[in-house]
Amino acid sequence: MSNVGELETWRALLGARDTGEVVTKALVRDVALPGGAGTMALITLDNGFDHTKPNTFGPQGLLALDAALTEIAARTDLAAVGVTGKPFIFAVGADLKAAATVASREEALAIGGLGHHVFRRLGELSVPSFAFVNGAAMGGGLEIALHCTYRTISSGVPAVALPECFLGLVPGWGGTQLLPRLIGPAGAIKLIIENPLSQNRMIKGAQAYELGVADAVFEPADFLEESLRWAARVLTGEVTVERPGHDSDDWDKAVADARFLVDMKLRGASPAPYRALDLIAKARVAGRDEGFAAEDEALADLLMSDELRAGLYSFDLVQRRAKRPAGAPDKALARKVTKVGVVGAGLMASQMALLFARRLEVPVVMTDLDRSRLDKGVGYVRAEVDKLLAKGRVSEDQANRLKGLVSGSLTKDAFADADFVIEAVFEDMAVKKQVFREVEAVVSPECVLATNTSSLSLSEMGAGLEHPERLVGFHFFNPVAVMPLLEIIRGAATDDATLATAFSVGRSLKKSSVLVKDAPAFVVNRLLTCFMGEVVAAVDEGTPLEVAEHALDELGLPMTPFALLQLVGPAVGLHVAETLHAAFPDRFGVSENMAKLVAAGKPGVYRPDFSLDPEAVALFSGGDRPSTAEQVRDRVLAALSREIRLMLDEGVVAAPQDIDLCMILGAGWPFHLGGITPYLDRTDHAEPRFLPPGVASLPA
Numbered sequence: 001m002s003n004v005g006e007l008e009t010w011r012a013l014l015g016a017r018d019t020g021e022v023v024t025k026a027l028v029r030d031v032a033l034p035g036g037a038g039t040m041a042l043i044t045l046d047n048g049f050d051h052t053k054p055n056t057f058g059p060q061g062l063l064a065l066d067a068a069l070t071e072i073a074a075r076t077d078l079a080a081v082g083v084t085g086k087p088f089i090f091a092v093g094a095d096l097k098a099a100a101t102v103a104s105r106e107e108a109l110a111i112g113g114l115g116h117h118v119f120r121r122l123g124e125l126s127v128p129s130f131a132f133v134n135g136a137a138m139g140g141g142l143e144i145a146l147h148c149t150y151r152t153i154s155s156g157v158p159a160v161a162l163p164e165c166f167l168g169l170v171p172g173w174g175g176t177q178l179l180p181r182l183i184g185p186a187g188a189i190k191l192i193i194e195n196p197l198s199q200n201r202m203i204k205g206a207q208a209y210e211l212g213v214a215d216a217v218f219e220p221a222d223f224l225e226e227s228l229r230w231a232a233r234v235l236t237g238e239v240t241v242e243r244p245g246h247d248s249d250d251w252d253k254a255v256a257d258a259r260f261l262v263d264m265k266l267r268g269a270s271p272a273p274y275r276a277l278d279l280i281a282k283a284r285v286a287g288r289d290e291g292f293a294a295e296d297e298a299l300a301d302l303l304m305s306d307e308l309r310a311g312l313y314s315f316d317l318v319q320r321r322a323k324r325p326a327g328a329p330d331k332a333l334a335r336k337v338t339k340v341g342v343v344g345a346g347l348m349a350s351q352m353a354l355l356f357a358r359r360l361e362v363p364v365v366m367t368d369l370d371r372s373r374l375d376k377g378v379g380y381v382r383a384e385v386d387k388l389l390a391k392g393r394v395s396e397d398q399a400n401r402l403k404g405l406v407s408g409s410l411t412k413d414a415f416a417d418a419d420f421v422i423e424a425v426f427e428d429m430a431v432k433k434q435v436f437r438e439v440e441a442v443v444s445p446e447c448v449l450a451t452n453t454s455s456l457s458l459s460e461m462g463a464g465l466e467h468p469e470r471l472v473g474f475h476f477f478n479p480v481a482v483m484p485l486l487e488i489i490r491g492a493a494t495d496d497a498t499l500a501t502a503f504s505v506g507r508s509l510k511k512s513s514v515l516v517k518d519a520p521a522f523v524v525n526r527l528l529t530c531f532m533g534e535v536v537a538a539v540d541e542g543t544p545l546e547v548a549e550h551a552l553d554e555l556g557l558p559m560t561p562f563a564l565l566q567l568v569g570p571a572v573g574l575h576v577a578e579t580l581h582a583a584f585p586d587r588f589g590v591s592e593n594m595a596k597l598v599a600a601g602k603p604g605v606y607r608p609d610f611s612l613d614p615e616a617v618a619l620f621s622g623g624d625r626p627s628t629a630e631q632v633r634d635r636v637l638a639a640l641s642r643e644i645r646l647m648l649d650e651g652v653v654a655a656p657q658d659i660d661l662c663m664i665l666g667a668g669w670p671f672h673l674g675g676i677t678p679y680l681d682r683t684d685h686a687e688p689r690f691l692p693p694g695v696a697s698l699p700a
Contacts, residue, residue: 009110021058021095022047026068031082037232038079040130041072044086045144051088057140058095059114066118073125079235081125083144084132084224090157093139096167099303100312108303112296115140115173120288122147128235132227133205133214138163142213143171146178150234150241151213152227156220157205160213165272166196168311168672172299176279177291183212184246185254188280193258193273197265199484200671215241251284269556270672272302306682310674317661317675322512325488325503326654329496334504335446341421342366343435345377345408348452349424351480354381357405359509364406365414374408381406416442420505422450422474427575432461440465448501450474454572455521455579458491468493472502475522476511477666485666486511491518512665517652520583521576523659524666526652527676528564529576529588530643534636535561536591542623543632545605545612551632555679558668566604570597587643593620634685641685644677648690656690 024047031040043065045055057065072081085091094111102108122129122144131145133153138161145151153160162171162179170176171192180188191211195201209217218226233239255277262273275298282294302308340356342349345368357364368374382403389399407414415421421443423435436449443449449471451461462468473489486506490499499515506513516522521529538548549560565573574595580588596619597605605616627635644659653659660675673679677690 021060021098022049022053022056023064024055024057024061024091026065028068028072031228033079033232033235034229035232035236035238037235039077040080040082040228040231041075041078042082042084043068043072044084045091046086051086051135054089054136055085055091055141056093056095057091057115058098059111061095062114062118066121069118069121069125073121078127080128080130080231081122082130082132082228082231083122083148084134084227085137085141087135089135090131090133090137091141091144092136093141093143093163094173096312096315099169100309102303105300105304108300109296111303112172112299115143116292116296119144119147119173120292123149130227130231130234132224133157133160133208134220134223136160138202139171139175140173143173143175143178145213146182147174150215150231152216152218152223152230153205153208153214154220154223155204155206155209155217156223157208159202160191160205160208161195161200161202162192163196163200163202165193165270165276166200166311166671167315168270168272168305168307169302170272170276170279170295170298172295174292174295176276176295177283177286177288179213180251180280180283181246182243184244185251185280185284187211188283189254189258189277192276192280193262197262197273199482212243215243251281255281265558266556266670267553269554269670270307271305272307272672275302307672310678311672313674313678314660314664314671317657317664318512321657322514322661322665325513325515326658327515328503328513329500331500331504333497333500335419335448335497335501337419337448337501337505337508338362339418339420340364341412341415341418341439341443343412343421343423343439344368344425345374346424347380348476348478348480350377350380351478352422352424352452352476353377353406354384354402355480355509357381357402360505361401362405365418366406366408367410367412367414368408369410371410374410378406378408412438412442415439415447416444418443418447420448420450420501422452424452427454427456427572429456429460432456433464436461436465436471440467446470448472448498450502452476454525455576457520458489458518459493462491462493469495470498472498473516473518473522474502474506475516477524483666484510484512485524485662486513487516487522487524487662487666488513489516489518489522512661514653514658514662516662517650519647519650519652520580523647523653523662525576526580526647527640527643527659527663528667529573529580530639531636532561532565532573533577533588533591534639535632536594536620537589538627538632538635539620540591540593540623542626544626545617545620547629548627548632551629552636554633555673556670558670562605563610566606570594570602570604574598587639593622637680637683637685640676641680644680644690645686 024045027044028041031042033040047055129148131148131151133145136159162175164171208214216230259277339362342353345366353364353366366377385399385402388394421439425431451473458473462471471491472494475487477483477485488502503513535548539545549562577590581590602616607613656677660677663669663676669676680686681689
């Protein structure tokens with residue numbers, strides 16, 4: 001354990017600069033435990049604000065907790081020590097603003113050392129310690145609980161996570177050492193690596209209990225009272241906490257399996273998950289001092305890395321800019337939506353119908369051309385609701401209500417009292433124009449008309465309408481329930497009330513909305529088509545498909561270009577390429593070989609087992625000007641840089657940050673790269689730079 005001299009050195013080093021830290025205080029009060037179990041010193045973590053500003057820990061917060069523990073350690077009248085949080089929040093980890101300002105490796109080491117010094121005291125007191133996790137516990141907040149002897153958790157806790165790898169860090173205050181010993185390496189890998197790399201997935205309180213992170217779970221209404229009663233029973237011996245051991249034989253296999261999965265996902269592009277795996281492997285044999293020292297070293301390396309600065313920029317976009325969309329009209333202009341119409345009953349339409357019913361909790365009616373397709377669409381919604389029920393994500397009453405909200409109709413007369421109608425029919429201008437003429441004939445003058453088009457012009461689509469001002473683009477990404485981005489497109493005639501309603505609905509759907517100008521393929525599809533077009537062109541010219549397919553592996557993209565094509569479908573990819581070629585013939589080509597692939601009815605270049613299909617690959621043969629992987633990569637990045645510059649000049653979005661947000665949330669652009677525009681800046685593909693100096697490496 002750290003000595004007094006180290007503590008004073010850290011205090012002097014970390015207190016030398018004002019980082020604007022909102023200090024989380026450690027408020028101590030004595031609690032008489034029931035059943036004669038004695039007195040508990042209960043620490044409440046509280047930064048003085050409500051739940052909208054969660055408890056975090058910078059240097060001053062850590063020192064405040066250390067001072068409280070020093071006072072507690074000097075007492076001889078205590079039976080136990082407890083830690084809980086302010087209402088709805090336990091603690092959510094390190095102060096990221098402070099992390100972004102770390103100036104030296106010495107300072108970075110001090111942050112790790114101070115956190116370890118303070119938190120480990122909770123597990124090394126002369127009396128047992130209890131963490132009463134009453135609210136969100138993430139990062140260092142969860143690590144505080146792990147250092148305690150026992151843990152209870154509220155079933156109402158919405159978020160438990162160790163998200164550090166998502167940002168380009170590792171859990172640096174004990175998480176990689178304590179968690180695998182508590183719940184085993186596989187469970188620890190899930191929380192430390194797998195969940196962060198899966199769009200920063202969180203688990204809830206009950207799930208944390210099931211994993212073994214907590215020893216007991218109680219309902220939110222009387223959580224603290226029940227936790228204190230449980231702690232008293234533990235102290236008196238009435239309750240014995242038994243935790244399973246973990247066979248060391250499964251440790252190496254769990255780490256090896258996880259390393260394989262990380263390689264598949266990142267291909268070595270981000271160091272943080274690999275460092276975390278090394279630390280988890282070390283936890284099997286290392287003592288606390290050795291394990292914590294290794295965490296300090298890893299944390300110091302990563303705090304000084306470009307990946308962290310990039311990750312913090314991405315985090316800032318997702319947490320701040322996404323919640324305050326640039327150009328969104330005043331919320332007060334939004335109209336109330338009490339019923340939704342969905343034109344179409346295919347897969348995309350059915351996914352949208354379910355999402356509207358779940359989030360808006362209003363009637364949703366679907367229409368299609370024949371009964372079989374309509375029944376199939378409504379049946380899909382009901383089957384998905386049954387899956388949610390089986391997983392415990394909705395109650396039986398909720399499931400029945402959701403099923404009752406979604407209905408089908410063969411006529412659009414069912415839209416007469418709808419406030420919001422969205423089409424999800426075939427991507428053909430004539431078809432969509434006909435749909436909106438039919439819908440406009442039956443709906444009220446105030447009803448918003450929305451299109452899920454991925455590339456077509458809204459202005460052209462609305463040209464024949466009596467009220468084109470109420471037409472808006474509402475572009476989801478597939479799968480609808482999972483992908484967080486919503487591109488909201490303003491046509492030439494779209495009015496503020498329609499736009500405000502679209503943003504209001506987007507918020508209710510829990511999507512991150514970005515305002516986009518009515519431009520061909522908007523943002524994500526335009527850039528993905530640019531990206532894919534350059535890769536396909538290189539293959540058409542004679543570059544071996546395998547070379548072009550893996551030319552950008554070092555970026556750690558979520559999937560390779562032809563795997564993406566397989567997901568989207570060659571016919572859709574070809575259609576968007578044709579749309580963009582018509583708009584920008586000098587920059588977007590249409591591959592004859594891609595057209596051959598579509599004509600052959602191939603789903604892509606891969607078989608169902610994701611081995612290459614020789615017949616499909618052969619369709620791309622014939623070129624005599626092969627490129628190297630490096631040439632393909634430079635070609636793609638140069639084209640993306642040029643296209644983004646043109647999009648900004650055209651005013652497709654308000655700022656480069658909106659391009660970054662769209663690509664992170666809609667295309668899976670890796671968080672650790674920090675957005676596409678700062679990445680192009682850093683790699684000298686953008687001249688002049690897209691972002692002002694400093695913005696590419698620090699949160700905006």
